[in-house]
Amino acid sequence: MRTDLPQEFLAELARQGRKPRQLLEFAFASGTIYVSDQEYGSALANAYLPIVENWGELADTSTIEDVIRGTNQGTRQATVTLLNIGAIPFSSRFNDEAPENTEVSLYQWFDGTPESAKVLIDRFIVQDPIEYSEASLLLALDLVSLNQRADPYIGQLSTEDNNFYGVVIGSVSNAPGSQYGARPVVELAGDLSAAATTIACTSSPATAGFTAPGSIVIDFEQISYTGISGNSFTGCTRGVSAGTTWSAAFPHSSGQKVFKYNHEYLYSFGQGPLPVVGPVYVDGVVYSGPHTIYKDRNPVQVGFLHGDPWIKSTSSTAVTNNADNFTAGSVGGTVTWENNTSAAIQSDNGVFRMATRTASSWTINAVYAWQEAQQSTGISEGIASHAELVSAKVKLNGYQTNGGVITMQDWGFVRVIGVSGYWEASDSKTESGAGDFDLTMDQTSRGWSGAKTGYQIRLEALCQTNYSSAYSRTLCQLDMVRCEIQYKPYIKTHSTNLTCDLSSGTGNTNPADAITSVLGIIGIAGAIDAATFATAKTWFTTNGYSFNGFIPGDMRCREVLVAMCQQCRARLIYNGGGIKLIIRKNVADKDINLHFTAASTQQKSIGVARQSVRDVLNKVQIRYAATDVLASYTAVKEVKDQASIDKFGLQEAVLDFYLVNDGTMATALANFYIAEWANPFALVTFNTYLEAFPLEFDDVVVLHTEFSKFKVIKGDITGLTRVFGSGKNGGINLFRITIKASVRSVVEAGLADTIAATEQFSGTLDGTGYGAGGYGEGGYGA
Numbered sequence: 095m096r097t098d099l100p101q102e103f104l105a106e107l108a109r110q111g112r113k114p115r116q117l118l119e120f121a122f123a124s125g126t127i128y129v130s131d132q133e134y135g136s137a138l139a140n141a142y143l144p145i146v147e148n149w150g151e152l153a154d155t156s157t158i159e160d161v162i163r164g165t166n167q168g169t170r171q172a173t174v175t176l177l178n179i180g181a182i183p184f185s186s187r188f189n190d191e192a193p194e195n196t197e198v199s200l201y202q203w204f205d206g207t208p209e210s211a212k213v214l215i216d217r218f219i220v221q222d223p224i225e226y227s228e229a230s231l232l233l234a235l236d237l238v239s240l241n242q243r244a245d246p247y248i249g250q251l252s253t254e255d256n257n258f259y260g261v262v263i264g265s266v267s268n269a270p271g272s273q274y275g276a277r278p279v280v281e282l283a284g285d286l287s288a289a290a291t292t293i294a295c296t297s298s299p300a301t302a303g304f305t306a307p308g309s310i311v312i313d314f315e316q317i318s319y320t321g322i323s324g325n326s327f328t329g330c331t332r333g334v335s336a337g338t339t340w341s342a343a344f345p346h347s348s349g350q351k352v353f354k355y356n357h358e359y360l361y362s363f364g365q366g367p368l369p370v371v372g373p374v375y376v377d378g379v380v381y382s383g384p385h386t387i388y389k390d391r392n393p394v395q396v397g398f399l400h401g402d403p404w405i406k407s408t409s410s411t412a413v414t415n416n417a418d419n420f421t422a423g424s425v426g427g428t429v430t431w432e433n434n435t436s437a438a439i440q441s442d443n444g445v446f447r448m449a450t451r452t453a454s455s456w457t458i459n460a461v462y463a464w465q466e467a468q469q470s471t472g473i474s475e476g477i478a479s480h481a482e483l484v485s486a487k488v489k490l491n492g493y494q495t496n497g498g499v500i501t502m503q504d505w506g507f508v509r510v511i512g513v514s515g516y517w518e519a520s521d522s523k524t525e526s527g528a529g530d531f532d533l534t535m536d537q538t539s540r541g542w543s544g545a546k547t548g549y550q551i552r553l554e555a556l557c558q559t560n561y562s563s564a565y566s567r568t569l570c571q572l573d574m575v576r577c578e579i580q581y582k583p584y585i586k587t588h589s590t591n592l593t594c595d596l597s598s599g600t601g602n603t604n605p606a607d608a609i610t611s612v613l614g615i616i617g618i619a620g621a622i623d624a625a626t627f628a629t630a631k632t633w634f635t636t637n638g639y640s641f642n643g644f645i646p647g648d649m650r651c652r653e654v655l656v657a658m659c660q661q662c663r664a665r666l667i668y669n670g671g672g673i674k675l676i677i678r679k680n681v682a683d684k685d686i687n688l689h690f691t692a693a694s695t696q697q698k699s700i701g702v703a704r705q706s707v708r709d710v711l712n713k714v715q716i717r718y719a720a721t722d723v724l725a726s727y728t729a730v731k732e733v734k735d736q737a738s739i740d741k742f743g744l745q746e747a748v749l750d751f752y753l754v755n756d757g758t759m760a761t762a763l764a765n766f767y768i769a770e771w772a773n774p775f776a777l778v779t780f781n782t783y784l785e786a787f788p789l790e791f792d793d794v795v796v797l798h799t800e801f802s803k804f805k806v807i808k809g810d811i812t813g814l815t816r817v818f819g820s821g822k823n824g825g826i827n828l829f830r831i832t833i834k835a836s837v838r839s840v841v842e843a844g845l846a847d848t849i850a851a852t853e854q855f856s857g858t859l860d861g862t863g864y865g866a867g868g869y870g871e872g873g874y875g876a
Contacts (some may be wrong), residue, residue: 095687096670096788102211106204107784113827114202114784116149116818117142117212118174121197122187129176138209145184147232148175149818152200152215154791156813165656168668168791170216170239172200178226178233185226185233193220198237199671214671215816217621219243239668241652244616248654249647250365250393258647259365259393260723261611262596263753264603266644268375268724271361271592274395278303278354279402282312283325286346293317293327295352309334309355311400313586314341316355327352351588353401358386363594364644366394370597376403377591394596402588409582593724596644603640605662606631606675608753609655613673616651626674630664633677637762642755644723661751663766667791676792680769681810681834687793688785692800696781700799702835703777711771712738713746716764718754727752731760735772747771776835778807786829789814795833809833 099107106112117138118129131146150173156166178185188196197219203212218237225234249258257272280295280302293310299322304310306322307329320329332343353359363371371389374381374396381403388395602608606627613619634640639662645654659665667674713734717727727750734746749767754760780797789795789811797807813832 095790095793098670098672099213099788100211102207103204103213106207107787112204112784114204114213116146117201117203118146119199119201120187121199123191123195124187127184127187134205137205138203140209143180145177145179146174147177150174151815151817153815154813163660165660166665168239168666169242170218170668172218172237174235174237176233176235178231183233185224188220188224193222193224193235194243196220197240197243200237216240216669217671240621240671241616241618241668241673245650245652246615247647248612248615248645248649248651257362259362260647261645262364262368262598263608263645264600264640264642264721264755265370265595265597266642266721266723267595268593268722269363269596269644270723271363271374271396271594273590274360274362274393276303276357277359278357280304280325280352282346282348282350282352284348286312286350288332288343288345291328291330291332293319293330293352295325295327298322298325299327299352304354311353311355312346312350313344315343315346316340351401355400358397358399359402360395360397361592362393362395363592364394364596365647366390366392368394368596369599371396371594373595374403375593376405376589378593379405381592394594396592396594402590403592404586404588406586412582603642604631605634605639605641605658605664608641609658609664609666609675612651612654612658618673621671621673623672623674626676630675630677634662638756639759639762640756641753642721643753644721645753658753660749661753661763663763665792669790674790678766678792680766681794681808684794684810686796686808688789689796689798690780690782690785691798694782694785695797697800699779699781700797701779703779705774705777707742707774708745710738710742710774711745711747712742712768713744714764714768714771715746715748716751716754716760717748718751718757718760720750720752721755729757729760731757731764733761733764733768735768738772742774776807776809777812777832778809778835779813779830779832782829782831784827784829786814786831789829789831795831797833807833807835809835 103114106114115132115134116130120127120129126140128140128142129145130142131149132142132144134142152170152172155169155171160166176184197217199217200215201212202215203209217240219240219242221236221238224236226232227234247258249260257274259272260269262269278299280297280299283294283296286293293312304322304327306327307318307320309316309318310327311317315332316334317327318331318334319327322328334340336342367390369389371387371394374385374387383403384399385403386397388397602611610619610622610627613622641658641662655666663678665676665678667676713732716731717729718731719729720727722728747767751760751763754763778797791812791814792810794808794810797809799807810833811831812834813830815830817828817830
């Protein structure tokens with residue numbers, strides 16, 4: 095109910111026979127034009143053009159279904175007819191300005207009071223097209239509520255990628271990312287060898303945003319180029335910066351993506367800034383590779399250098415590398431000895447002959463076999479790990495003299511390139527006696543995977559003899575040394591399927607704050623009624639109501655407002671140029687705002703219609719808890735009214751509340767709506783006069799009637815139409831009110847001025863019982 099009416103205005107409302115005048119103000123860019131149905135001279139500070147021919151009426155356009163279900167937009171519409179006359183016809187004022195950009199303020203004012211006592215009824219815009227009759231010189235204008243001026247998307251539209259960024263309320267997971275900004279990327283037109291210096295692509299690199307000279311990245315290889323010719327990079331130098339980060343040159347397959355080196359590939363995830371962003375997921379897996387999070391940007395973004403993020407999988411086919419017959423001093427291997435500076439090395443036909451004099455051990459080191467295997471297949475990137483080791487074998491075949499014991503011991507020696515530290519696993523094989531020996535060590539499935547992969551691998555075979563005579567010669571002849579390494583390469587697949595966890599903190603989780611932010615996007619937050627918003631915010635806090643969810647950026651703001659209000663049982667009321675936020679309550683829990691007596695209403699105008707039984711809803715399912723943006727609702731709250739089901743049959747509604755994440759809140763909402771919808775109601779319409787002036791949507795009134803059975807009706811206002819009258823049309827100010835009454839029966843209007851009313855109330859009405867003694871604390875009389 096309006097409480098902002100000036101005292102002078104209220105005093106005139108109470109006087110008999112007084113009727114207010116209507117005043118219109120058109121806020122054109124060129125200046126404000128004042129319009130009414132007559133001239134007022136010095137009574138008003140502004141000069142009003144007397145060109146209004148007919149005031150029409152001001153009506154709420156929401157349907158009863160919208161009002162009951164809580165999906166109404168609070169839209170009001172009025173029609174006014176002007177005389178299109180004068181030196182500057184009024185219609186010409188719209189030639190240079192679109193009607194919907196023209197704000198119109200409608201006031202009512204009592205003649206004889208100061209202009210400061212005028213009351214703002216509402217603000218509107220002019221709907222296009224306007225209707226003008228040359229023959230009658232009449233201009234008909236349709237006015238619609240100011241909140242209909244704009245209905246922007248809730249998300250911010252990026253001119254970079256033409257995407258809308260969603261709004262985060264609270265904390266959500268898996269918010270989808272969209273590509274943002276320049277993305278230089280092409281694909282290989284065919285297989286590429288490790289030696290090729292011209293790289294053919296399926297499309298023009300220049301068109302994609304590459305410039306020459308420059309550098310590109312294919313898989314784990316960095317490549318520089320000097321030129322671009324057609325669809326090809328030319329003058330390429332392969333395997334640039336090979337070592338700890340980038341691989342030496344290696345072959346690449348047709349269709350592989352080619353990215354620009356040192357270019358940041360950006361993805362956007364939602365409106366920002368946000369206090370918490372991350373982790374980032376690629377194809378549903380937490381991304382642990384290098385990336386940069388920009389949580390202070392709007393939208394919040396994540397950047398990846400050198401290309402789109404990639405996911406790693408293991409090839410199903412193992413690769414085997416081996417080397418035989420190492421010779422002393424060769425590239426393939428070296429021979430060393432431990433604790434024996436006097437050991438002798440003898441060579442004969444490419445095999446090793448080793449003898450001990452004062453100690454008992456020698457070592458064969460085959461490190462190069464693995465290093466060469468990495469570089470030739472392009473899987474070496476140091477710490478980044480790009481292969482899974484399956485097995486490592488060392489085999490010695492030879493002959494020993496004397497009767498010693500040959501012990502072969504191996505280590506899996508794993509070292510991060512350039513970094514000290516190792517991991518080892520050992521085993522031993524022994525063969526005794528003189529003669530031929532054939533020893534093989536095979537380390538398979540011994541913890542080589544995981545953190546041990548992709549590093550430099552050393553295989554060592556330590557052979558010892560126990561022939562301890564200080565000066566006796568133990569001779570070992572090695573006919574073959576074989577080192578074999580088997581691994582499964584990792585497959586590097588780039589992906590654009592990115593999601594991210596986002597959190598806005600608690601700053602916008604109170605429904606009142608969330609609704610305010612959407613009104614701000616529309617551009618009408620300045621019209622909010624601070625008192626009702628503060629009261630609603632306190633109510634939400636006290637009752638544990640909060641929002642938590644993700645709003646897709648391509649939703650319209652008015653659609654979002656409807657959803658928000660329904661998901662917190664609130665209602666926005668647009669009246670008097672302001673916006674109120676009201677908590678919806680069942681009518682029995684509301685205070686009465688005004689009583690209408692028989693003297694203040696047109697009794698013969700009362701009409702009553704019963705809601706159709708097919709519109710009853712006696713089972714409500716609320717699906718909620720959708721904080722994972724990509725997942726469906728994870729919880730359901732169901733309530734039903736069995737008495738209503740028994741009487742009217744099962745009729746159910748499923749409500750998707752994507753901003754509700756709390757089970758207690760979902761239960762409270764379900765109980766509220768089942769109480770609202772489980773039984774039919776009566777819609778009562780009647781006409782009254784200026785007594786209704788302060789009333790608004792959702793106010794509760796009591797209608798007193800003269801009918802024998804239909805004595806008193808209590809209900810909340812669901813429709814309020816103002817019929818204007820003053821000046822030329824000689825009409826009167828009339829209010830046509832529709833209320834939702836708590837009756838369960840059909841009330842039929844009879845002929846002429848008779849209404850046949852049958853009533854069937856449930857329980858009590860406003861705490862008043864039924865019984866003898868007439869209306870009042872005692873109840874209803876017969």
